[in-house]
Amino acid sequence: MPTSTVFTLIKQLLTRKATNPFPVKYTPKNMHAAAELIESGKLEINPPVEIPPDYRGKLKYDVDCCIGCKLCLKVCPSEALAFKPEEKKVKHYVARCTFCGQCANICPKSCFELTEEFLIAGTDKYADELVLNP
Amino acid sequence: MNLERLLVTLIFVIIIPFLGIFLGLLYKGFDRKITAMMQSRIGPPWRQPFRDIRKLFMKETIIPEGAVPWVFNGAPLIALAASLIALLYLPLGPFEPVMEGFGDLILILYLLAIPAVAMAMGGLASGSPYATVGSQRELVLMMSYELPLAIAAVTIAWRFETFSLGTIASTPVWNLVGPVGALGLVFIAVALFTVLPGELSRVPFDQAEAETELAGGLFVEYSGRNLGVFYLAEAVKLVVVGTLMIALFFPHNLSSWVSFGGPEIYGFVILELMADIAFFLLKLLVIIFIAVSVVRVALARFQIDKASYFYWVPMTLLGLLGTVLVVMDGAII
Amino acid sequence: MIEMSEEDTTYQVPIGPIHPALKEPFMINFKLDGETIVDADPHPGMNHRGIEFMGMHRNPLKVIPLSERICGICSIVHQHMYTTAVEHAAGIEPTNRARYIRTIMCELERVHSHVLWAGVAAHEIGFDTHLHFTWKIREKVMDLLEYISGNRVNYSMWTVGGVRRDIPESMHPKIEETLTYYEELYQKLEDIFLGDPSIRLRTKNIGILTKKEALELCGVGPTVRASGVKKDVRIDQPYAAYGDLDLDYVIPSRYGYENTGDVFSKTLVRLKEVVQSIGLIRQCVDQMPDEDIDSEPKKAVLLNKLKKAEGEGIGRIEAPRGEAIHYARLKEGVEELDCWKIRASTYNNLTTYAPMFMGEQIADIPIIAACIDPCIGCMDRAEIVDVSTGKSKSYSHDELHKLSVEKTKKLLEGSL
Numbered sequence: 001m002p003t004s005t006v007f008t009l010i011k012q013l014l015t016r017k018a019t020n021p022f023p024v025k026y027t028p029k030n031m032h033a034a035a036e037l038i039e040s041g042k043l044e045i046n047p048p049v050e051i052p053p054d055y056r057g058k059l060k061y062d063v064d065c066c067i068g069c070k071l072c073l074k075v076c077p078s079e080a081l082a083f084k085p086e087e088k089k090v091k092h093y094v095a096r097c098t099f100c101g102q103c104a105n106i107c108p109k110s111c112f113e114l115t116e117e118f119l120i121a122g123t124d125k126y127a128d129e130l131v132l133n134p
Numbered sequence: 135m136n137l138e139r140l141l142v143t144l145i146f147v148i149i150i151p152f153l154g155i156f157l158g159l160l161y162k163g164f165d166r167k168i169t170a171m172m173q174s175r176i177g178p179p180w181r182q183p184f185r186d187i188r189k190l191f192m193k194e195t196i197i198p199e200g201a202v203p204w205v206f207n208g209a210p211l212i213a214l215a216a217s218l219i220a221l222l223y224l225p226l227g228p229f230e231p232v233m234e235g236f237g238d239l240i241l242i243l244y245l246l247a248i249p250a251v252a253m254a255m256g257g258l259a260s261g262s263p264y265a266t267v268g269s270q271r272e273l274v275l276m277m278s279y280e281l282p283l284a285i286a287a288v289t290i291a292w293r294f295e296t297f298s299l300g301t302i303a304s305t306p307v308w309n310l311v312g313p314v315g316a317l318g319l320v321f322i323a324v325a326l327f328t329v330l331p332g333e334l335s336r337v338p339f340d341q342a343e344a345e346t347e348l349a350g351g352l353f354v355e356y357s358g359r360n361l362g363v364f365y366l367a368e369a370v371k372l373v374v375v376g377t378l379m380i381a382l383f384f385p386h387n388l389s390s391w392v393s394f395g396g397p398e399i400y401g402f403v404i405l406e407l408m409a410d411i412a413f414f415l416l417k418l419l420v421i422i423f424i425a426v427s428v429v430r431v432a433l434a435r436f437q438i439d440k441a442s443y444f445y446w447v448p449m450t451l452l453g454l455l456g457t458v459l460v461v462m463d464g465a466i467i
Numbered sequence: 468m469i470e471m472s473e474e475d476t477t478y479q480v481p482i483g484p485i486h487p488a489l490k491e492p493f494m495i496n497f498k499l500d501g502e503t504i505v506d507a508d509p510h511p512g513m514n515h516r517g518i519e520f521m522g523m524h525r526n527p528l529k530v531i532p533l534s535e536r537i538c539g540i541c542s543i544v545h546q547h548m549y550t551t552a553v554e555h556a557a558g559i560e561p562t563n564r565a566r567y568i569r570t571i572m573c574e575l576e577r578v579h580s581h582v583l584w585a586g587v588a589a590h591e592i593g594f595d596t597h598l599h600f601t602w603k604i605r606e607k608v609m610d611l612l613e614y615i616s617g618n619r620v621n622y623s624m625w626t627v628g629g630v631r632r633d634i635p636e637s638m639h640p641k642i643e644e645t646l647t648y649y650e651e652l653y654q655k656l657e658d659i660f661l662g663d664p665s666i667r668l669r670t671k672n673i674g675i676l677t678k679k680e681a682l683e684l685c686g687v688g689p690t691v692r693a694s695g696v697k698k699d700v701r702i703d704q705p706y707a708a709y710g711d712l713d714l715d716y717v718i719p720s721r722y723g724y725e726n727t728g729d730v731f732s733k734t735l736v737r738l739k740e741v742v743q744s745i746g747l748i749r750q751c752v753d754q755m756p757d758e759d760i761d762s763e764p765k766k767a768v769l770l771n772k773l774k775k776a777e778g779e780g781i782g783r784i785e786a787p788r789g790e791a792i793h794y795a796r797l798k799e800g801v802e803e804l805d806c807w808k809i810r811a812s813t814y815n816n817l818t819t820y821a822p823m824f825m826g827e828q829i830a831d832i833p834i835i836a837a838c839i840d841p842c843i844g845c846m847d848r849a850e851i852v853d854v855s856t857g858k859s860k861s862y863s864h865d866e867l868h869k870l871s872v873e874k875t876k877k878l879l880e881g882s883l
Contacts, residue, residue, distance in 0.1 A: 004658065005432050005596070005659070005663065006428060006432050009172040009173075009428065009431055009432060009596065010172070012171070012172055012173065012174045013168070013171050013172045015174075017171065017174050017175060017176050018174040018175070018599075018603045018606075019174075019175050019176045021176065026179075052610075052613050052614040052617060053614070054617045054632065055617050056617040056618055056623070071766075071767055074526065074528070074529075074770060075526075075528045075529060075766065075770075076529070077525070077529045077530070077531070077532040077533055078532075098532055098621070098623075099618070099623075100531075100532040100621075100623040101617075101623060101631075102528065102531075102532070102623075102766070105626075105631065105766055106766040106767060108767070114617075172596070173595065173596050173599040173600070174599060174600070174603055175599060263478065263479075263480045263481075264480070267480070267499075267502075267829060337593050337594075337595075338593065338665065340593065341830065344593070344830070345487050345593075346487050346488050346590065346591050346592075346593065346833040347488060347829055347830055347832060347833055348829070349486055349487050349488075431595070431596040432596065433594070433665045434589070434592045434593050434594035434663075434665040434666055434668070434669055435592055435593025435594070435669075435830070436665070436668070436669075437669070437828055437830040437831070438502060438828070438830060439502075439828070440668065
């Protein structure tokens with residue numbers, strides 16, 4: 001048996017594990033109760049992994065600066081943007097977004113910005129927080 | 135046999151299967167946890183096998199169209215029954231075998247072979263090419279590891295001049311031999327240690343299941359309750375082979391070294407009994423750790439021909455060498 | 468499923484379309500005699516997603532994020548080939564700094580892909596410990612890629628005419644740190660994959676591809692370099708910044724091994740390429756010119772330019788798995804791509820399966836299947852389906868040849 005491998009294995013048995021831990025060790029029976037416990041500070045959770053400096057997270061859309069030029073619609077690969085003709089603004093479906101940031105690049109007024117927010121999972125893709133400028 | 139003895143035996147016959155299943159699942163859980171930690175993972179909690187079993191028993195049991203139903207359904211039960219019966223003939227820690235006097239080492243060897251044959255039968259009866267290949271491999275592997283296993287068993291029995299496990303386990307075999315014989319026993323113990331992963335179908339001898347090659351091999355068509363029973367059989371087998379190893383080579387008891395004193399029930403000193411049971415469980419854990427967990431993470435799966443070769447040539451020779459040394463030792467004395 | 472004929476003892480076992488030995492939908496029909504393989508017949512076409520068709524209904528900028536989703540591991544490769552093809556077609560030149568940044572990213576991806584492959588190979592031979600080990604150390608390069616591009620897998624770094632994110636001086640320490648990390652760990656990787664006896668037992672003299680077969684079957688990348696074929700697009704036809712860099716063919720004989728073409732030498736080639744990539748990234752970081760990263764920062768202008776452009780272009784690259792090609796055609800006045808064709812390296816390497824499988828055992832199927840580092844997602848581009856009956860069929864060599872001759876005739880006559 002290869003001895004160096006066994007040596008490494010025994011070392012790994014005793015050192016810190018490489019797996020990133022879940023926020024809580026096991027899934028709580030009641031999510032809402034757990035969330036309340038966390039908010040009141042009674043339950044400690046493992047913090048999420050650090051994100052890099054120029055992270056591509058959920059888009060931020062500045063409605064007021066938008067001039068309705070529709071250029072962002074031309075480059076959005078997943079067609080996550082929809083034009084609202086009556087307002088002359090766009091609507092953004094976060095659930096469809098691929099976070100490529102091409103809209104932020106092409107926007108002449110820089111109305112789009114990639115934020116560092118990434119905890120955007122939800123059960124309803126048309127929920128208020130998952131549609132920008134609904 | 136008096137009535138009291140019969141009653142005690144009956145109670146043990148009922149308790150031991152449950153105990154065997156519980157211990158088997160417990161050790162399986164520890165094995166998984168330790169393996170994961172050695173691979174720098176967090177791993178499942180130690181009670182994961184219990185959850186697996188609960189879930190498997192809840193799931194639907196599917197019998198494939200091409201299968202022979204009675205063999206397909208019967209094989210898991212035979213495997214589990216054989217492993218559980220084997221447990222009754224083995225000395226568990228400080229206790230004598232429950233069925234002492236009704237069977238011996240030879241019977242144990244046969245009972246150990248039955249689960250493997252049952253698995254192969256079930257695989258062949260499931261009508262899938264993967265399972266067929268897996269069954270063939272299981273049988274080839276069984277024929278391979280039986281040889282070193284038999285050599286080890288016969289040598290120990292020759293030294294004790296009996297096949298009775300109760301007698302063998304009552305005195306550590308190391309006390310009966312001189313230095314030459316002890317060396318021979320080390321060789322046999324090593325050969326027997328290599329048999330353990332083969333007997334339990336773990337890497338490097340898991341060719342019969344071989345996830346990446348055969349997609350689960352002989353278990354490929356099994357689901358639900360049938361798979362759960364196989365899972366239980368494997369867990370019990372883990373305890374059986376570990377206990378066999380302990381009975382043959384390490385039947386030491388804490389109470390023979392340290393005296394605890396204290397109250398007695400039926401001739402057993404309670405404190406000593408508890409210490410011996412704990413020591414037995416620890417020995418089992420150490421054996422499983424060395425023979426299953428470490429080997430499993432430190433080696434790749436062998437090809438079936440190389441696995442056979444490994445058992446038939448190097449391990450058999452090692453076992454025979456050990457036997458010769460033990461016999462020589464006997465001649466010297 | 469077992470087909471037994473009376474006169475011979477062979478039986479057929481299908482591996483796939485879904486099977487643990489294959490990480491993606493793909494099928495190989497094996498004819499076995501006991502444990503020995505007597506015939507292997509690969510059947511692709513299980514993972515057809517119609518990406519080319521989707522691409523032909525979008526404008527060139529929209530296709531960039533689509534192209535990187537062809538494959539999860541070589542996303543940079545496809546992005547690079549696609550943008551080069553469009554640049555070639557429209558006559559746009561990327562800036563020199565962009566070329567260097569592209570090279571750095573390509574090489575980082577090669578490190579990531581090869582380390583990942585090593586883990587998969589270990590898993591295929593039942594050695595999960597090394598799967599976990601290699602994937603653990605792979606995290607470091609993934610972190611670096613995320614640090615540079617902001618994304619972990621699909622990087623969205625490329626654009627027509629350059630790249631979208633710079634690698635400024637401030638990022639150099641982190642890059643250097645990662646490279647040193649791999650240099651220090653490299654010896655350990657080599658000890659594991661070239662030195663471990665149980666891995667050697669499973670890889671030495673298994674899945675042999677001779678040099679002659681490699682040349683005849685037109686294999687590409689590490690698969691044929693392990694057989695001693697000197698074939699590497701980075702040297703044969705330099706793209707991006709490779710022309711300025713110092714590199715040589717990675718073949719086993721350079722390191723004192725024989726060019727046997729077995730799984731062992733394929734592992735060797737891949738591991739040595741990790742070292743080569745580290746060197747190349749160092750060279751790039753040192754030589755990077757000070758310039759803009761994008762030749763056309765105004766994307767609206769670029770879109771217009773692409774709409775007016777007419778022509779066809781080819782992007783050719785040495786992906787971690789071997790040479791791959793994208794072909795793109797633009798038509799004046801049409802916003803969408805007129806034609807887009809992808810040929811990934813796995814397509815070429817599939818043909819090398821036949822000689823490698825022959826005479827080996829069932830136990831060697833997973834490792835041989837993995838040794839070309841198959842990427843079915845990249846490779847499955849077409850399936851011929853008869854719409855009226857719904858049945859799919861495959862063309863034989865003669866039929867395909869006849870169809871090709873007919874098409875060439877039509878092209879010459881100008882009727883297509």
